[in-house]
Each structure stands twice: as structure tokens, then as C-alpha cells.
Amino acid sequence: MKMSNGVNIVTSSKPKLKGARYYFKDATGQEKWVPESQVREIEPASMAKEEQPMFKGAPVK
Numbered sequence: 185m186k187m188s189n190g191v192n193i194v195t196s197s198k199p200k201l202k203g204a205r206y207y208f209k210d211a212t213g214q215e216k217w218v219p220e221s222q223v224r225e226i227e228p229a230s231m232a233k234e235e236q237p238m239f240k241g242a243p244v245k
Contacts, residue, residue: 186225187218199226 185193185206195208205217
């Protein structure tokens with residue numbers, strides 16, 4: 185799930201909308217929820233792109 189504040193949340197179950205909240209299980213299997221208004225996008229992990237850094241720095245020695 186991509187949140188409106190830029191945070192990505194990886195879930196172990198498909199988020200389900202109940203009322204105004206999305207319910208899901210986190211990586212430890214605990215049920216959590218987030219307000220629907222804070223969710224920008226939900227996509228399967230197979231479709232999610234890894235974000236690439238905007239700038240490449242010099243290698244650290």
C-alpha cells in the first residue's frame with residue numbers, strides 16, 4: 185500500500201476495506217488498520233516497482 189505521506193506498507197494479506205478503514209495483516213501476522221483517506225494506492229507486490237535513488241554518490245572506500 186502506498187500512503188498519502190509517501191510511506192509504503194508491505195502486507196502479508198490483501199487489505200480489506202471495512203467502513204472507512206483498510207484492515208490487513210502485517211509481516212508478523214498481527215491485524216492492523218489504516219484510515220481509507222490515508223491510502224493512495226494498493227498494488228500487488230509483483231507489480232510494485234522498487235524505487236531507485238535519484239542520485240548516485242561516489243563509492244564509499
